[in-house]
Amino acid sequence: MTQQPLHVPVMPVEVAGLLAVRPGMVVVDCTLGLGGHAAMMAETTGPSGRIIGLDQDTEAITIARERLAGFSGRLDIIKSNFSGLGAVLAGLGVTGVDAILFDLGVSSLQLDDPGRGFSFRADGPLDMRMDRDAQTTAEDLVNGFSEKELAEVIFHFGEERFSRRIAHAVVAARAGERITTTARLADIVLRALPRGYQRNRLHPATRTFQALRIAVNRELDILGEALGQAFEHLVPGGRMAVMAFHSLEDRIVKERFRSLAREGRGVLLTKKPLRPGSAEDADNPRARSARLRAIERI
Numbered sequence: 269m270t271q272q273p274l275h276v277p278v279m280p281v282e283v284a285g286l287l288a289v290r291p292g293m294v295v296v297d298c299t300l301g302l303g304g305h306a307a308m309m310a311e312t313t314g315p316s317g318r319i320i321g322l323d324q325d326t327e328a329i330t331i332a333r334e335r336l337a338g339f340s341g342r343l344d345i346i347k348s349n350f351s352g353l354g355a356v357l358a359g360l361g362v363t364g365v366d367a368i369l370f371d372l373g374v375s376s377l378q379l380d381d382p383g384r385g386f387s388f389r390a391d392g393p394l395d396m397r398m399d400r401d402a403q404t405t406a407e408d409l410v411n412g413f414s415e416k417e418l419a420e421v422i423f424h425f426g427e428e429r430f431s432r433r434i435a436h437a438v439v440a441a442r443a444g445e446r447i448t449t450t451a452r453l454a455d456i457v458l459r460a461l462p463r464g465y466q467r468n469r470l471h472p473a474t475r476t477f478q479a480l481r482i483a484v485n486r487e488l489d490i491l492g493e494a495l496g497q498a499f500e501h502l503v504p505g506g507r508m509a510v511m512a513f514h515s516l517e518d519r520i521v522k523e524r525f526r527s528l529a530r531e532g533r534g535v536l537l538t539k540k541p542l543r544p545g546s547a548e549d550a551d552n553p554r555a556r557s558a559r560l561r562a563i564e565r566i
């Protein structure tokens with residue numbers, strides 16, 4: 269069997285501390301990925317605790333199952349979008365959860381595989397679906413959206429100030445030939461931007477790719493509602509931690525947590541988001557933009 273990449277969990281110590289995971293707890297990992305955080309929580313909850321892991325990516329599920337095989341008597345792994353958490357828990361007969369984790373975004377498995385189409389660094393099909401059973405790919409959006417729709421998505425989900433220029437260039441390019449690969453899209457974006465354009469040492473296509481990924485997976489549409497739903501399944505004293513990787517996501521988490529605190533239903537465990545320490549930041553590039561927030565149910 270080939271060696272699979274092991275996703276290095278981000279801020280594991282901080283997550284463990286905020287969730288206060290202890291033996292016997294019922295824990296849900298809503299973004300199982302390659303099972304890094306779940307393995308840690310499975311250890312800590314032993315020997316009698318229960319771990320439930322969700323992911324919408326079949327490939328991630330397969331790898332996590334293998335990695336977590338040692339905990340199989342007290343582990344359930346389900347392929348589901350976390351927007352379906354309520355139904356998953358009902359199906360398992362779970363009525364109260366002690367700790368819930370969301371580690372949002374894509375995993376290294378998804379990002380590093382050119383065949384998944386998330387990255388402009390290697391050429392691949394313009395796909396970007398975390399759930400390969402979902403219908404809409406990035407290719408569909410890039411070739412199907414109007415110029416105005418493209419500009420809006422790139423502006424709102426990519427926070428890209430040259431969104432209109434990029435949308436215009438995409439529409440002009442696809443009039444010649446359908447855009448089907450990441451390299452071609454990256455090239456179109458690069459050419460649409462002013463010469464020498466660089467911001468924060470980001471690749472010029474970073475924001476456009478982020479925007480499309482968010483649109484394809486409807487990431488921001490489902491997040492607020494999913495967090496609310498997850499909170500309802502916590503037992504009193506139960507905790508939820510959420511790691512976000514860009515400001516749009518983090519804003520939704522912040523607002524949802526604040527409103528639960530204002531309603532007197534939860535206590536914020538992080539007034540400001542926790543950030544990774546400089547050692548982790550240097551070792552794991554993915555950690556760099558992480559922001560971790562947590563709340564406890566009253």
Ligand SMILES: C[S@@+](CC[C@H](N)C(=O)[O-])C[C@H]1O[C@@H](n2cnc3c(N)ncnc32)[C@H](O)[C@@H]1O
Pocket residue numbers: 275276277278298299300301302303304305306322323324325328348349350351371372373374375376398490
């Ligand atoms: C950053 S990775 C998680 C890594 C994991 N914590 C680990 O230590 O290995 C995020 C995972 O969440 C999944 N994911 C993202 N959004 C999701 C959603 N709405 N529903 C279910 N899974 C989702 C992705 O498919 C990806 O595998």
